[in-house]
Amino acid sequence: MQADLFADEHDGQLQLASGAMLLRGYALAEQEAFLTAIDVVLESAPFRHMTTPGGYVMSVAMTNCGRYGWVSDVSGYRYSENDPQTNQPWPAMPSAFLHLARAAAAVAGFVEFDPDACLINCYQPGARLSLHQDRNERDMSAPIVSVSLGLPATFLFGGLRCGDSTQRIPLQHGDVVVWGGPARLRYHGVLTLKPGNHPLLGTRRINLTFRKAG
Ligand code: MD6
Ligand code: FE
Numbered sequence: 001m002q003a004d005l006f007a008d009e010h011d012g013q014l015q016l017a018s019g020a021m022l023l024r025g026y027a028l029a030e031q032e033a034f035l036t037a038i039d040v041v042l043e044s045a046p047f048r049h050m051t052t053p054g055g056y057v058m059s060v061a062m063t064n065c066g067r068y069g070w071v072s073d074v075s076g077y078r079y080s081e082n083d084p085q086t087n088q089p090w091p092a093m094p095s096a097f098l099h100l101a102r103a104a105a106a107v108a109g110f111v112e113f114d115p116d117a118c119l120i121n122c123y124q125p126g127a128r129l130s131l132h133q134d135r136n137e138r139d140m141s142a143p144i145v146s147v148s149l150g151l152p153a154t155f156l157f158g159g160l161r162c163g164d165s166t167q168r169i170p171l172q173h174g175d176v177v178v179w180g181g182p183a184r185l186r187y188h189g190v191l192t193l194k195p196g197n198h199p200l201l202g203t204r205r206i207n208l209t210f211r212k213a214g
Helices: 026-042 095-107
Strands: 013-019 020-023 061-066 069-073 076-078 117-123 129-132 142-148 153-157 167-171 176-179 189-192 205-213
Touching: 020 095, 026 061, 026 095, 026 142, 026 205, 061 069, 069 117, 095 142, 095 176, 095 205
Parallel strands: none
Antiparallel strands: 013 020, 020 176, 061 117, 069 076, 117 205, 129 189, 142 176, 142 205, 153 167, 153 189
């Protein structure tokens, strides 16, 4: 435990930076609804490993729900209204997702968050997400709400430039990070997932990020 990192924590709510807040356990009350809804999404849009513009296959498997889905292939990163694997629209955003994302954003001071995209990431042990900025969304005034489920992971939280130093934030099942305003373009990533077994999700970590993409 990094005592200084959590010195300002109140009721499980920790300001990580101006515009970025960790809400510990905020999604726990909705965990069953979330797991059921994730299964419904996966029936029509299964996890898949996308290719980066540089030609690497991502270690994190991804899918989407909502009006827009984040996709990557050799031609670049973008949002698409259709799943490229089926050419069909992405599954609808489950109402439990929408309600939780809106409520979490409001706790962090971002009222009337109206997400139209939910990227769902699946990490198996060994998977990682290298430092990046989320900048494919049209409306940078909207925050991102990130929900972590399953195995714990270490979130890397950097600055506005790629070379800035990073903090390491441990994320547990049920934790929610809200991220916007002056933090919206901070670099961030996820360290290599360690092996483990979560009682509900087994050997995986699932992360959902809600965005206003269109
Ligand atoms: C993840 N999350 O936690 C990946 N991006 O699996 C992200 O890339 C992310 O958690 C923007 C804001 C919050 C996030
Ligand atoms: Fe991101």
